[in-house]
Amino acid sequence: MYRCYSELMKIQTFEERFKYLKVRGSGVGKDTFGAHRYLNQALYQSKEWRDFRRKIIVRDMGCDLGCEGHEIYKGAIIHHINPLTIDDVINRSPKIFDPENVITVTHNTHLAIHYSDESILLTAPKERKKNDTCPWRQ
Numbered sequence: 001m002y003r004c005y006s007e008l009m010k011i012q013t014f015e016e017r018f019k020y021l022k023v024r025g026s027g028v029g030k031d032t033f034g035a036h037r038y039l040n041q042a043l044y045q046s047k048e049w050r051d052f053r054r055k056i057i058v059r060d061m062g063c064d065l066g067c068e069g070h071e072i073y074k075g076a077i078i079h080h081i082n083p084l085t086i087d088d089v090i091n092r093s094p095k096i097f098d099p100e101n102v103i104t105v106t107h108n109t110h111l112a113i114h115y116s117d118e119s120i121l122l123t124a125p126k127e128r129k130k131n132d133t134c135p136w137r138q
Contacts, residue, residue, distance in 0.1 A: 003081045004100045009066060017065045018109070021081060022116045039089045043096065052097050053078050060104035072106050079105045079113060 003020065011017045043049055056078050064070035081101050088096060095101045105113070112120035 005081065005103060006100060008081070008103060014065055014067045014070055017067065018112065018118065018121065021065075021079075021103070021113050023083070023114050024116060036086050039086060040084065043089055048097070056099065056102050057104050059099065063104065064106045064109050066103055072104065075107055077105050077107060077110045078102050079110055 008017055008020055011020055053076075057076050060066040061068065062072055062076065064072055079102060080095075081103060082095065084093070084096060087093070106122065108120050108122050112118060
């Protein structure tokens with residue numbers, strides 16, 4: 001199933017966007033890790049990637065999954081919606097720099113997507129109520 005940014009942006013909530021993106025099956029993109037990790041690391045350190053990354057962060061307003069109210073203050077990651085393979089990196093596939101194939105995320109969201117684990121996602125702070133730290137006063 002090919003997923004894309006345009007379709008993702010039609011989804012209103014953060015939670016539903018996460019469900020659209022989460023990886024099912026093999027987990028983390030194994031083809032670009034292990035002994036071949038140097039390939040994607042060289043890509044992500046290139047000027048071409050850094051320039052592309054900046055444009056994507058601006059497009060997504062610096063927000064996790066492009067959702068307003070989920071601002072990223074440090075460490076934004078550009079996630080490939082459709083995972084890259086070793087061949088994609090070696091042959092500089094157009095999908096590497098395709099804005100339709102990427103979204104800005106936090107580190108936790110990135111892990112949650114790859115491991116299909118919602119418990120990794122950062123959640124909003126609980127709304128505090130009077131005496132909520134003193135159960136005997138409620």
